[in-house]
Amino acid sequence: HFQLRRCCPPQPREHLGLGTRTNIYAGLLKVKSAEDEDAGDSSAQDVKVVLKVLGSRHRDISLAFFETASMMRQVSHKHIALLYGVCVRHLENIMVEEFVQLGPLDVFMRIQRSPLGTPWKFQVAKQLASALSYLEDKKLVHGFVCTKNILLARDGVDSEGGPFIKLSDPGIPITVLTREECVDRIPWIAPECVKDSTNLSVAADKWGFGTTLWEICYDGEVPLKDKKLTEKERFYAAECQLATPDCRELAELMTHCMTYDPHKRPFFRAIVRDIDTLEEQNPSIKPAPTQEVD
Ligand code: ATP
Ligand code: MG
16 A cells, blocks of 8 residues: 655754654665666765654554655655655654755745745745646645745745745644644644544645745745634634735735635646736746756
């Protein structure tokens, strides 16, 4: 059932932070290319990776952890972080993911001194929509789309070519989170998933994409940050909407995606097309052609 490549545990080095039930480290993975191996060359290259370690205390949710790994192993897209594989060390389960140089988008946007322009924001939105459109075509659900889970491979602020993002893994699936943890994810988690986390579907990623657009428009501000859990619950119960951003075009897309009825949210394919059309109609937001990033 799980198509996972096993690998030897890379040595964890620097501790990068905490995820939900996980500890995150940077490490080095020894990678041999298939051609080198065929040619009998056993030398390996060191590749910087991130180790997401599910501690032995959380073995009860290891199946859910592998579900995330399994989803990530099925994807290959330039705007989605590469999952090298999983490994087990003692009683710990470890996901080994590509290290993305400039870290999470939320932190990056918050520490910017000069404002990020509309073309920059449009490019990030378009790259994210293209990654989610790819997942939609493959009928795969991400499950936690937010700026914290978007990593920057290139910031594109001073350099040519603009930003280059990679969507990271969603972490532990919401189906094994507590009710409080789900409520705390308001306004990223889709309303139907707060009612019942098994309602998780591609439509939920559309809602999450809408909230992420809000974060992008507001330079990494945290939506509903001062609200208590009960207030967050009431926000959804009363079908409230987040404040409308100034950037009219992105605001319109955001509102479309954050429709309470999951069936009325647009397809990512249509969102990508809308962003293309907006760029064509408005040359001031049209970015220079992007360069590829390895
Ligand atoms: P969750 O598990 O709920 O998604 P999270 O997003 O905070 O929580 P992680 O995605 O596991 O947790 O990552 C924690 C921190 O580790 C991030 O904020 C980031 O600084 C760093 N990090 C995670 N993945 C990568 C990566 N692929 N490349 C570089 N840094 C990363
Ligand atoms: Mg994460």
